Amino acid sequence: MPPTIPMLTYDPLDPATLADPHPVLAALREATPVFWHEGMRTWVLTRHADCVAVLRDYALFARDRRRMGAEVPELSLSVQSLDPPHQAPVRSLFMTALHAQDLTAIELRARALLAARFGRLTGGGEFDVMAEVAAPLSIAVISDLLGVDEPDHSSFAQVSDAIMRSMDGGLDSSVVEPGRIARQELSALVESWFRTSGRPGLLSHVREHARQGTGAGLDLFVRNTARVMFQGGYSTMVAAIGNAVHTLLHNPHALQQMRDQDLLRTGVDELVRYDGPVQGTSRIATETCEIGGVTVTEGETVTVLFAAANHDPAQFPDPGRLLPGRSPNRHLGYGWGTHACIGTMPAQMALRALVASLLEHPAPLNAAAEPRRRRTATMRAFDVLPAVFRPELGVHR
Template identity: 40%
Template sequence: MEQGAVQAIAGDPLLDLARPEVLRDPYPAYARLRETAPVFWHELLGSWVLTRHADCLAVLTDSARFASDWRRAGEDIPAPLLSVQTLDPPEHTAIRHLLLDGFRAQDRQALHERLESEVRTLFAGLETRPSFDFVGDLAEPLALRFITAFLGVPAPDLDWFVPMSRTVVDGMDAGLWPEKNEPAVTARAELAAYAGGWLADPPKEGLIAYVAEHAESSGVEETILRNSLRAVLHAGYESASRLLGNAAAALLTTPGALDAFRTAPLATAVDELVRYDAPVQADARVCVEDTDLGGVTIRAGDPVTLLLGAANHDPLRFARPTELRLDRAPNPHLGFGRGAHACLGASMAIRLAGSVLATLAGRYPEARAVAEPCHRRNLTLRGLDRFEVTLRPREAGEEVRT
């Protein structure tokens, strides 16, 4: 570690992010880190931690010096973990192009029309209830239906899939809580077994059908194909469900936000909601060539953790970053990543979120929170455990529960 590069930090700034009161709003804590130690070494993680937009962007867009494939730093990575998420160019290029071609080949308009019908049906079933859990009753089932419809496979049972998916997400924080690793490995293996037969017996439509048809000519190994499709399922579900929950919480707990959403350009407003409280709060790379970054020399072999949530609130890049400004443009947030590993389904996620939130704001202008949103104890992927809301007007004397 570069001597003298890091100012003293009281306590453990990453573990502090998991305290319930900080989980509700981590952005003041991120601001303190940016101001006092924008690049610091975290002993427990054994990693440099970056908090500024410019530094995070530099790493994300420089796959030559910062690798997603840790084999380039001498790590032994098991074959089940090799996928479009973990490979680097040029090996990454073939699987990414195959998936992108598959995305473009789908009738996305028909898919979104089908999902918009489901959105209206879901809301219609919830509007008569005194209140409901926006996460469990709407965001999670809708996100799972959306991603599996795009893949072309039936949606699995929610009671089986959601706990398994959450366990995999918990494992993303195993650097801080090692006890989360083994359950996550088991859950990932169960998910792999579920997805294992897709290419052997592909559906007639959807992304999997396209990949199966073009697999041989793509030159991509079958193991990487299978792992990548599994990754699309899990990442697509988690990103979409958490985006919907975070965005709804922002709109229903920020005074005037729901009204402002109705008049803002839809894609611009959703983009700002991603920046404001992104599902993906952290990412990691490994340095493969000595690099000066943020006043620190990062050595080859050093891990680097990017706090994207902090970068998305960097005042050096965003005017008044703590404000939810639904007409913010341009908006160069890092919520969908950048560079070779930018999110494949970003446009789809924006379209899905737009459909749900436009229905919420347009048809239910009196919608409101009836309890504070409850966040899951995750730092890599930020999301809600529960968020009790109602689509009805407030009754006299009623207060929000905490």
Template identity: 30%
Template sequence: MSVDPTPLVDPRSYVDGVPYELLAALRAQAAVVRVAEPPLLGLPAGPGFWLVLRHAEVTDVLRRPGLFSSWRGGTQIRDPATAEDLGYVRQMMLNRDPPEHGRLRRPVARAFTPRAVATLEESIRANAVALVERVLGDADEGSFDFVRDLAADLPLLTLADVLGVPEADRWLLYDWSNRVIGFQDPEHATSAAFDPRAGTAMAREALRHRPTPAADGRLPDPRTRAGMADLYAYAHLLAAAKRREPGADVMSVLLAERGDERLSVTEFENMFWLFAVAGNETVRNALPGALIALLEHPAELARLRRDPGLFDTAVDELLRWWTPVMVFRRTATADTTVGGVPVRAGEKVVVSFASANRDERVFVDPDRLDLGRHPNPHLGFGHGPHFCLGAQLARCQLRALLAALLSRTTELGYAGRPTYLRSNFQRGVKRLPVRWRRRRPST
């Protein structure tokens, strides 16, 4: 009997966790399955897509951008609502194919070399320690929300440094990420955590452009330019400030480019969107996901406490087990086959990182967390020309925050149930109540 994959497109299927049993059943049947796109949550029906489930086929699709295009239809499962919307998002590096993708990637890649990340490590570790000490205070034990109190703030501080955003404005990045990644979740779709009184004049000016909610309280689709007008207004205000006083940050680098690598206005806007949203959200969800993995595997948590050197392999295993970005879409440019299944030109091909990272053909006992797993060819950062630029920076942040927390506590556990994001794209955590007991120096 064939297994119905339709629940995988419904964001509500993920509020209690990823349906890994369904993915495993589908993966056992075939490398590729056809998935329908019924009308859901106010969105119209779509044409359906091919879902690629196994590791080998996922990597094959991602390494061939000429045949499986990011540009043709964008990288989100659902098609943009209008041709104008598609034309705009096509200007983003994420949605470009070589050679244009390389033209956009080369200038910013300099900010993410191992040497560049190494210069940030000290400040990341210092920020992680300061955040943990702030949360624990002078108490011997207590509880806190790991998502809001720790996991949200560290990537914001890091990204503000990398992107060149004033630290006082970093919670604007938080709201923008919520609205984009959480647009399928009513709690996140209208996020407004930023306090304009604590921000810069640029931030207050940008907020004047924040879209107005409709009568039903919904904001415009954040995947369109109109839906994020405040983000783009801020991008231009920040650019003007960087032109007056350039620094070593990514914004200054982009603005300094000349000749063939100079960005158009729409390319610049999309680049800022990409860093402000994607550069923040993936790490913000990987951090609580990593802690959930450890809490669900207490023996592995104890193992990591005993041997901090295990972090060298642990970080990648935590990313494999959690997999923050679950899927990405490509579009076939010619008739072809994937996993023996015929695919026609123009059809959507969606790769499932969540499934590939649990593929029994590659990972022994894939549902088990093994912090010493090696080799570990997980796809948490993608594969091929679009491999995540910030992979090393993400690893650094996970290691820094978990190391700071584990070294200052003797016990960690749930203080309540985690609350998950309603999304079929990002494996997000909205709340993670954690109880703790502090480690005190022995006398």
């Protein structure tokens, strides 16, 4: 039995850990790569190999808590909470619908939006990247992808925020109920899209093909998955864009390297490895087993820390360096296995549009006042990220 790490040793909400989680994660990986966290009542995994082993084995490590006799609220039953074989028809319905979309056209529209925004923001002094770039770009791309009208930005941001915060329910139970109410509100909106939106896009494809009898049916799972696609996709993308801009502001050489189209393609993945938004996920052991020399008892929760795995030197040489051409780059920023991100392609596309637009804009973007990290554990994001375009500096080529 390895030593139990007291909760204070690893507190994801500690200000120093929020500022930079990697020193403490590296120390934990070195000392006790698999440890029991009493506060979160979970085993925590920090090594890439252990994380992949758990994510790969859905028979042994369940996402669907109902397999262990737990009750799951109806609103939470989606592609995210089901395991194979029940997950397969829903997942393939959405994957097929995604592949049917014209991502190149969406990317071009994203770039046009960014060029117009950057133009307006130039010469206007300091601005908040989260409010002025990350949120509007994400909502535009997701609405475009799904084929729906953009919802009112500020009320949607509030609902999305409550759902995102509720992901930390294991650390703070007060965020659970606001998250449930927000899910209900958003479900009503998604429901109305299914009824009324006639625009081409991912949702209309899903609606048509679910009706044509893919086996999934236009049922609860499909509706809930549509909500997860919209809200999960939006909040993760906002966070990813903020983290990427912050990283690039502090790594201007890497930004310039990404003028090369090959490095742009691989570089957006390296940005997600280096400082990705999703810090971890959890599974439940369906049988007593061993992970990294530690015995995990049937029914115990296992938390896979993507952030730690993505900086594991056994998998990524020199993990603290941002290398746009890093290859291989088997990072876990988009998850792994049967629950890996469905939105990886549009996410990569939006990040490419962001980086290309920053490089094309005639004025370089500079960091301004001190940014403020959001106090959330599962999602790593900024609340405020001040920056300024400085036309007088010209673009360094």
